[in-house]
Amino acid sequence: MTCLETLQAYAFRSIGIGERLLPREDFTLCQQFTLIGSGMIWNVYFGAIALMTGFFLATAVAMGKASPNRLVRKPAEWFIFVFRGSPLFIQFFFAYFAFLSLKSVSPVFDPFSAAWLGALIVLFLNTAAYSGEIFYGAYLSIPKGDLEAADAYGFSGWAKFRKITWPTMLRLAWPAYTNEAIFLFHATTLVYFSGFPAWQQRGDALYYASYFADKTFNPFVPYPILAFYFILLTLGIISLFGLANRRLNRHLPAARRSQMRMRLNLVR
Amino acid sequence: MERCADPASLEGLAWLACYLTTGKHLALYWSFGTVLLLLAITAPTALLFGFGGATAARSRIPPLAWLGKGYIAVVRGVPDIAFFLFFVIALDQGFEYVRHLWLCPDWEQPIRQGNDFLVCQQAKLPLGNAPQWVHEVYGFLVAALTFAIVFGAFAANVLYGAMRAVPHAQVETAEAYGMSPRQTFWRITVPQMWVYALPGLGNLWMVLVKATPLLFLLGVEDIVYWARELGGTKTPQFTDYPHGDWRMWYFLGLLVFYLGLTRVSEIGIARLMGRLTKGQATAGGERQRKAGA
Numbered sequence: 001m002t003c004l005e006t007l008q009a010y011a012f013r014s015i016g017i018g019e020r021l022l023p024r025e026d027f028t029l030c031q032q033f034t035l036i037g038s039g040m041i042w043n044v045y046f047g048a049i050a051l052m053t054g055f056f057l058a059t060a061v062a063m064g065k066a067s068p069n070r071l072v073r074k075p076a077e078w079f080i081f082v083f084r085g086s087p088l089f090i091q092f093f094f095a096y097f098a099f100l101s102l103k104s105v106s107p108v109f110d111p112f113s114a115a116w117l118g119a120l121i122v123l124f125l126n127t128a129a130y131s132g133e134i135f136y137g138a139y140l141s142i143p144k145g146d147l148e149a150a151d152a153y154g155f156s157g158w159a160k161f162r163k164i165t166w167p168t169m170l171r172l173a174w175p176a177y178t179n180e181a182i183f184l185f186h187a188t189t190l191v192y193f194s195g196f197p198a199w200q201q202r203g204d205a206l207y208y209a210s211y212f213a214d215k216t217f218n219p220f221v222p223y224p225i226l227a228f229y230f231i232l233l234t235l236g237i238i239s240l241f242g243l244a245n246r247r248l249n250r251h252l253p254a255a256r257r258s259q260m261r262m263r264l265n266l267v268r
Numbered sequence: 269m270e271r272c273a274d275p276a277s278l279e280g281l282a283w284l285a286c287y288l289t290t291g292k293h294l295a296l297y298w299s300f301g302t303v304l305l306l307l308a309i310t311a312p313t314a315l316l317f318g319f320g321g322a323t324a325a326r327s328r329i330p331p332l333a334w335l336g337k338g339y340i341a342v343v344r345g346v347p348d349i350a351f352f353l354f355f356v357i358a359l360d361q362g363f364e365y366v367r368h369l370w371l372c373p374d375w376e377q378p379i380r381q382g383n384d385f386l387v388c389q390q391a392k393l394p395l396g397n398a399p400q401w402v403h404e405v406y407g408f409l410v411a412a413l414t415f416a417i418v419f420g421a422f423a424a425n426v427l428y429g430a431m432r433a434v435p436h437a438q439v440e441t442a443e444a445y446g447m448s449p450r451q452t453f454w455r456i457t458v459p460q461m462w463v464y465a466l467p468g469l470g471n472l473w474m475v476l477v478k479a480t481p482l483l484f485l486l487g488v489e490d491i492v493y494w495a496r497e498l499g500g501t502k503t504p505q506f507t508d509y510p511h512g513d514w515r516m517w518y519f520l521g522l523l524v525f526y527l528g529l530t531r532v533s534e535i536g537i538a539r540l541m542g543r544l545t546k547g548q549a550t551a552g553g554e555r556q557r558k559a560g561a
Contacts, residue, residue, distance in 0.1 A: 085530040086523045087478040093492065094523055097499070097516035186347035193349065193485055210353055219361075223354040227346040 003030040014038040014202050022201060022211070029221070032212050036225050039205035040233070045116075046204075047185040050123035054131060057124070059166070061132030066139050076132070083129030088122070088187055089194055095122045096195030115196035123191075127184050131173075134180060138173035139165070171248040178241040182234055205229055287509045296494040300525065302408070303480045303491060310415040310476065315469075317420025322427035328449075340428070343421030349482060355414040356486050360393065367391040404489070411486040419476055426468035431457055433464040463544055470537040477529055481522070495519055 009019035011034055023031050064076030083091070096119075099112040112118045142165065150164040170177075189206040192198045198207055205226055212222035272278070272286035287293070324336030343351060368375065368391035375388050389395075394402045434457050442452040484492035499515030542556070 082523075082527065086526040087481050089481040089484075090492070090519060090522050090526060093495075094516065094519035097513070097519055101513065101516050186349075189347040189349050206347070206350055206353070209350065213353065213357060217357070219354045219357040223350055226350050227342070230346050230350075 003028075006030045007034050010034045011038055012041070014041050014204070014208075016200065016202055020200070024215075027212060027216055032208075032222055032225055035208045035212075036205050036222060037229060039203055039208045040229050042115075042191070042202075042204035043185060043188045044233070046120060046123055046188040046191060047181075049120055050127050050188075051181055051184055054124050054127035057128035058131035058135055061128055062135035062139055062169075065132065065136045079125075080129045080133050080136075083126050084133060088126055089190055091122050091126060092119060092190060092194030092196065095119075113196075114199065115191055119191040119194075119196050123184065123188065126187070127180065130180050130183075131177060134173050134176045135169055138169045138176075141172055142168045167248065174241070174245050174248055178238065178245075181237050181241060185233055185237065186230070283509075287511075290509065292494070292498055295489075296491065296498060299489065299491045299494050302488065303483070306408075306412055306415065306480055306483060307476065309412045310419065311473065313412070313416035314419035314423050314476070317416055318423025318425075318427050321420060321424030322431060323453075325424065325428050326431060336424070340421050340424050343418055348418050348479070349485065351418050352414055352482055352486060355417060356410055359410055359413060363393050364391050367393065407486070408488055411483055411488050414486065415476070415479070419472065419479075422472050422475070423469065426465055426472060427461065429468065430461040430465035434460045466537075466541055466544055470533075470541070473537070474530055474533060477533060478526065481526075491522055491525075495522055 006028070007030070010031065012018050013022075013035060015038075022035070061076050061079060064072045065080065067073050067076070096113065099109055099118050102109040103113055112121070146164060146168055147160075150160050155164060189204060192203045192207040201207075201211075203211075209222040209226040213219045216222075272289070278286055321336050321339050324332050325340060327333045327336065364387045368387035371390045372388035377386065394406045438456050438460065439452055442456045447455065481490070481492050483490040495518035496515060499513065499518035501513045502510050504510040
């Protein structure tokens with residue numbers, strides 16, 4: 001098989017388009033590159049959807065944690081504590097088995113025990129908790145003068161939140177939120193290694209990488225390929241978030257703009 | 269236990285008490301110890317690796333500095349779970365290869381034959397005839413070393429930042445007093461960097477705690493392994509304690525265990541920070557002073 005044929009057969013293997021059977025022996029570099037890249041579709045899917053939906057819950061949770069009302073504050077604090085205080089790996093396992101038990105109650109829950117929905121929900125809640133904490137911290141550090149100026153101009157309620165509080169909060173939180181986005185994409189590799197099964201061997205990038213490592217007993221090829229893809233993805237996230245950062249800071253003089261710092265690290 | 273002799277006749281709490289003290293459950297409780305042992309071994313080792321990495325990254329010899337910076341950058345840019353899966357095989361093969369070169373110098377076949385990795389019998393780790401516990405201990409140690417390498421890179425990053433946070437005037441003063449770079453490093457930078465490193469290291473500790481269930485992926489029989497094993501549906505043919513699928517409840521238990529562990533760590537770190545800030549010329553130290561006065 002030439003490399004082009006391999007590409008046609010396996011480029012969308014992870015979402016069920018193309019050749020059904022995985023290669024079993026004589027693995028070429030091209031096959032490894034194509035299949036691991038094909039798995040990246042899932043990593044991007046999980047990361048992007050969880051991030052976009054989690055963003056709104058995170059804002060709500062941050063506002064809840066900052067609320068003077070006990071009935072709102074306590075649930076928000078507990079939500080953040082539970083999801084930040086326990087390993088994502090265990091959360092995946094717990095959610096999977098919880099959805100499995102629910103499945104026997106009603107067929108409505110059937111799709112929840114599949115990775116595409118079940119794992120997505122866990123990632124959504126998880127990133128909402130981590131980002132909620134970041135947003136809460138940023139909310140607390142909004143300059144007092146900004147809020148007083150808003151009051152002086154007659155802003156109140158929703159208009160004040162929408163025009164003053166929220167954009168300032170996002171601006172202050174953005175560098176940390178970028179890191180959170182990077183961790184989230186890294187965390188998507190856990191999905192197929194926890195309870196959630198890969199249906200018909202349609203897994204994410206790490207799933208295929210470990211498939212090759214297991215078959216060839218040589219970790220020195222597939223994992224560097226995976227690393228290459230992830231470094232590419234990370235750079236993509238940084239440039240995308242950098243654009244948003246520019247927009248959030250566009251009203252400030254150049255010297256006061258918050259600098260984006262590359263600070264990758266940490267698991268959850 | 270005497271009263272657990274006939275589980276089928278037991279009911280309610282008595283049944284549960286007997287169920288939770290079976291041999292396999294004791295193995296589950298021991299595996300909580302495994303997690304704590306891993307933390308106890310990994311934390312100091314990772315700190316050592318981190319110190320080495322940070323020192324190398326600061327080195328004035330370029331290749332050493334590249335090595336240090338490369339170590340930090342590569343490990344942090346890639347999902348750590350990929351590293352866990354990678355290092356466990358890579359370290360194992362690396363050890364066996366070195367032993368192979370050492371023990372069987374006149375071996376002629378290539379090490380990699382197609383999809384196989386072949387070393388001579390004496391170089392196998394652990395040796396083929398070793399008892400089961402040696403295999404388990406070896407697996408655990410490789411896993412611990414993997415954790416130390418990955419978290420060492422994170423720690424290196426924190427310590428590298430902390431070393432640079434030490435006020436520059438201190439270093440300049442040391443130089444003015446005629447200290448050599450080595451003396452300046454050991455007598456001025458290192459003792460002062462810990463206050464700056466503690467928030468980052470505390471954070472890292474929390475992350476390390478939350479990374480421990482990944483032991484499962486490295487093939488160690490840890491709490492995740494036992495929770496899956498014990499929670500699964502049990503039929504009367506195979507056990508005296510038949511039950512349905514309880515894995516959800518076992519994992520709920522693990523979730524609570526980790527929440528407790530992180531809560532205790534949070535309190536501990538806050539105390540340590542309070543003690544370290546005492547008398548420091550920082551905002552935190554100033555607040556402490558005012559609260560006391």
